[in-house]
Amino acid sequence: MDSRSHASPQQVLPARHRHDGTWRFTVPPVEGSVPWVRHAVRDLLRRRRAHLGEDLMFAIELVLSELVTNGVRHAALLTPEIGVEVTLRDGRLRLAVEDGHPYRPRALEAVPDRHDTGGRGLLLVKAVALETGGDCGVTPTAAGGKVVWATLPLY
Template identity: 60%
Template sequence: MATTEHATTGHEDGNRTTTTTRGPAPTGPRPYEGVWRFTAPAVDGSVPQSRRAVKDLLKRQGVPIDADTAYAVLLIVSELVTNAVRHAALLSPELAVEVAVGPEWIRVAVEDEHPYRPRALEADDARTGGRGLLLVREITREAGGQCDVEHTASGGKIVWAALPLRVPAGVPPLPEPPDPDPVTLLPGTPAPPGPA
């Protein structure tokens, strides 16, 4: 039987409060897990709109995300959308933003139809442009995540960053879902045979 323990520190008297829940560890997807995608025109106004849409999505879905990770995710979205607007709009008048949340990570991606693969995710201090993607790379690495560029089947590209999802202190673990097919034995009923 798994035991989940949540500890809170920082009381004025220096004491530590611990809550222990005994029971099976949570299984299955959490309510906030999933993949969401939206499109936007490749124009300057899409940068703040995309950032706001992602912020609203995380709040609406109840994603348990700490303030530092949320800030990093929103900054990455802004930089990726800005990059698509500035460098891909001529060949890609529309871009797509995707947010994927798993139990331990959050991934944001921006897709456009421009075939050029930006090299700004690689270090080059002599270059004067491309600082937005360098910033994305550094924020992602600092958070312990990963970022990359992938080609799409249609010839475009997806630039993505995935960060560990750090659940803020004070968020309790999810309870075990009820057994959909419970078996109750009446007193005196022999137990079914086990595996051979």
């Protein structure tokens, strides 16, 4: 994992923010990447001593699974690698997954259609993010792809 922490070891941060930073890595767009990302991020958060309860860790793993699975299922043909970014800052966690596919999922903005079976995973991401006091969305990239992201409060 590529670690690009914003806090150098010499910086003195308040105890509750010593884990702040941003970490980026890429994975191939294959099914095996989904559990790998879950485990890698869980281990990263533990190493950074982020204060997470069991319910929040479950929510984080659920969100990651959905975001990476969508990249694998829907963007693999146009994406040689899926980018994953984890940011801890000021008591919030931001999870972002980038792919090269131009399609912007509307499930994060829509009300579910009872007859449509697609897009339920992103609706779940939205529900989890909002229930915890966070947010989620889709941001286009300069290269024509997208970043699907969710933020969750840590406390």
